[in-house]
Amino acid sequence: MPPSDASTTRALLRLVRWARPALPRVVAGGSATLVASLIALAVPQVLRWVVNGPLLTDGSRAAVVQAALLVLLLGVLEAVLVWCRRALIATPGTSVERTMRTDLFRHLLDLPVAVHDRWSGGQLLQRSMGDLHTVRRWMVFGLVQLVVSATTVLVGAVLLLVTSPLLGAVYLCGAVPVVWLGFRFRQDYKVVARRARDQAGDLATSVEESVHGIRVLKAFGRGEDALEDFVRQADELRGTELDKARAQSRMSFALAWIPETTLAVALGLGVWLAATDRVSVGALVAFFATAAVMTRPVESLGQLLGMTLDARAGTDRFLEVMDTAPALSDPAAPVALPPVPAEGTRVELRDVRFAHGAGTREVLRGVDLVLEPGLTTALVGLTGSGKTTLLQLVPRLYDVTGGAVLLDGLDVRDLTRRDVRGAVAVAFEDPILFSASVRDNVLMGVPVERLAAMSPQEADEAVRVALDVARAGFVHRLPQGLDTVIGEEGMSLSGGQRQRVALARAIAGRPRVLVLDDPLSALDVATEAEVTAGLRRVLTGTTTLVVAHRTSTVALADRVAVLEDGRVTGVGRHADLLATHPHYRYVLTAEGGPDGPGPGAHPTVPDPRGLAEEVRR
Numbered sequence: 001m002p003p004s005d006a007s008t009t010r011a012l013l014r015l016v017r018w019a020r021p022a023l024p025r026v027v028a029g030g031s032a033t034l035v036a037s038l039i040a041l042a043v044p045q046v047l048r049w050v051v052n053g054p055l056l057t058d059g060s061r062a063a064v065v066q067a068a069l070l071v072l073l074l075g076v077l078e079a080v081l082v083w084c085r086r087a088l089i090a091t092p093g094t095s096v097e098r099t100m101r102t103d104l105f106r107h108l109l110d111l112p113v114a115v116h117d118r119w120s121g122g123q124l125l126q127r128s129m130g131d132l133h134t135v136r137r138w139m140v141f142g143l144v145q146l147v148v149s150a151t152t153v154l155v156g157a158v159l160l161l162v163t164s165p166l167l168g169a170v171y172l173c174g175a176v177p178v179v180w181l182g183f184r185f186r187q188d189y190k191v192v193a194r195r196a197r198d199q200a201g202d203l204a205t206s207v208e209e210s211v212h213g214i215r216v217l218k219a220f221g222r223g224e225d226a227l228e229d230f231v232r233q234a235d236e237l238r239g240t241e242l243d244k245a246r247a248q249s250r251m252s253f254a255l256a257w258i259p260e261t262t263l264a265v266a267l268g269l270g271v272w273l274a275a276t277d278r279v280s281v282g283a284l285v286a287f288f289a290t291a292a293v294m295t296r297p298v299e300s301l302g303q304l305l306g307m308t309l310d311a312r313a314g315t316d317r318f319l320e321v322m323d324t325a326p327a328l329s330d331p332a333a334p335v336a337l338p339p340v341p342a343e344g345t346r347v348e349l350r351d352v353r354f355a356h357g358a359g360t361r362e363v364l365r366g367v368d369l370v371l372e373p374g375l376t377t378a379l380v381g382l383t384g385s386g387k388t389t390l391l392q393l394v395p396r397l398y399d400v401t402g403g404a405v406l407l408d409g410l411d412v413r414d415l416t417r418r419d420v421r422g423a424v425a426v427a428f429e430d431p432i433l434f435s436a437s438v439r440d441n442v443l444m445g446v447p448v449e450r451l452a453a454m455s456p457q458e459a460d461e462a463v464r465v466a467l468d469v470a471r472a473g474f475v476h477r478l479p480q481g482l483d484t485v486i487g488e489e490g491m492s493l494s495g496g497q498r499q500r501v502a503l504a505r506a507i508a509g510r511p512r513v514l515v516l517d518d519p520l521s522a523l524d525v526a527t528e529a530e531v532t533a534g535l536r537r538v539l540t541g542t543t544t545l546v547v548a549h550r551t552s553t554v555a556l557a558d559r560v561a562v563l564e565d566g567r568v569t570g571v572g573r574h575a576d577l578l579a580t581h582p583h584y585r586y587v588l589t590a591e592g593g594p595d596g597p598g599p600g601a602h603p604t605v606p607d608p609r610g611l612a613e614e615v616r617r
């Protein structure tokens with residue numbers, strides 16, 4: 001993504017919001033460095049006084065010693081001030097970086113799921129780690145040094161002109177090509193700086209995807225292809241870094257030879273002027289000593305400008321995420337969710353419409369559906385018909401684009417997201433577990449306030465019951481039982497085991513509404529029936545919506561809703577729908593949807609009533 005044309009200064013000034021707490025120390029540290037640099041510039045003036053005074057006139061030894069002591073004192077003072085800079089600036093820089101990182105993460109949690117289609121995991125990782133590190137280094141070193149070097153160069157230039165206007169003018173002629181080259185450098189470097197940061201993010205994405213999908217890569221023997229891809233991206237990044245280094249070295253070269261050349265011309269001219277008594281020897285010594293003090297600040301300007309442009313690229317990437325408005329927000333005056341009615345919570349989808357993006361086809365086109373309190377409703381439809389989409393509207397993971405979702409008569413958009421998500425628990429088909437103990441993974445399903453009020457024994461009991469209902473007793477046989485860390489995304493567990501822990505997490509908080517996206521697909525039919533019976537026993541009064549692909553799952557529900565062409569075209573008991581609803585019959589017999597035998601095929605569904613009866617018993 002090319003950098004915007006907004007000025008570097010404006011982009012970097014926005015950092016003040018995060019840097020404000022550190023500003024007093026940064027300013028104090030910068031002032032210490034500035035004073036140290038000005039002291040360095042004062043030394044030549046002392047030399048001028050010594051040469052023109054005691055050395056060339058009366059030869060007073062005492063005056064020379066005094067001058068030497070003054071130079072020594074100035075040197076010590078300069079060293080102390082440089083130390084002060086380090087002591088003052090290092091710590092606040094790290095806390096600014098930490099705050100920015102935390103804000104970025106908090107904001108990411110608030111952003112819609114669709115954001116992840118735009119920025120991959122690696123890009124977000126790079127933005128929150130590498131980019132912020134670059135910004136912090138610039139803030140505590142680059143910015144301070146840039147201000148100090150620029151001020152030193154300006155003050156030095158004035159001193160040169162005051163010491164000898166003619167020599168100063170000759171020396172400062174070099175500023176014209178330097179400024180022009182600096183402008184060119186800025187134009188070129190900001191493009192490659194941004195490209196390098198984007199490519200580093202892409203490279204991080206490759207690593208993340210390969211590690212994540214390592215089993216697929218190995219199973220299909222695609223390790224070499226992944227390596228080739230990685231090497232290509234790493235080469236591209238290296239090429240861009242070399243472009244940066246080349247631009248940087250061209251600038252540094254120009255900043256070294258142009259001032260050196262003009263200084264050489266000024267030296268020749270100065271010697272002639274001193275020989276013809278047009279300038280004093282003391283002034284000549286002071287002139288060249290000042291120019292020598294300016295050499296390092298001048299040479300460092302290229303590097304510091306490069307750092308600034310790197311920080312600007314990092315800042316832009318950080319602000320792009322921060323400027324992305326959360327699609328969902330809490331209402332200004334939220335309504336409180338009333339206590340759970342005795343019979344359970346009633347969920348209503350009223351003329352719900354939804355499209356995944358502006359201008360894209362509507363997935364849901366006027367869904368009317370009531371989930372009766374305390375009952376289980378199975379949602380059935382062809383693959384891609386919008387079942388998962390519909391499910392995600394209930395806990396308000398997305399907002400409807402038309403119509404409304406109501407919990408006990410209240411629009412979910414009038415409640416706080418915390419209230420809605422505390423009331424509605426979800427288990428997805430692909431269960432994501434976190435790198436934490438089994439206990440912590442399960443307790444994640446309990447709303448924070450309720451968890452805080454629980455004693456450790458009560459929390460353990462909630463975990464035990466949830467795992468029992470989800471038939472996840474296998475966790476007790478893990479090496480450390482409930483304390484076993486189940487690893488990144490629970491990779492050390494089988495698919496069915498992960499699903500059961502994720503289900504336990506969904507029910508641990510005894511939610512008012514339970515939304516299940518085919519969460520038992522990896523279980524055998526007998527275990528699924530046991531889990532469903534457990535849910536009925538424990539979650540009495542919980543209203544449940546479950547996406548079902550298998551007849552066995554449907555048979556366990558009280559009612560079935562059929563999703564067809566973005567609408568609910570039938571609601572009823574499984575057996576009745578099977579007899580009266582052709583699309584329902586087709587969905588259940590299609591065995592994989594469009595590739596199945598088709599609407600005309602004879603259903604081969606086992607009679608589910610027997611299974612349901614068995615489970616209820």
Ligand SMILES: Nc1ncnc2c1ncn2[C@@H]1O[C@H](COP(=O)(O)OP(=O)(O)OP(=O)(O)O)[C@@H](O)[C@H]1O
Pocket residue numbers: 114356357363381382383384385386387388389390
């Ligand atoms: N984040 C998204 N951005 C854009 N389109 C999406 C997104 N998620 C789903 N879709 C599209 O919305 C449609 C419905 O998808 P959805 O996952 O809701 O179907 P489903 O009925 O749950 O399918 P399945 O039974 O295979 O799980 C599909 O055409 C899908 O491509």
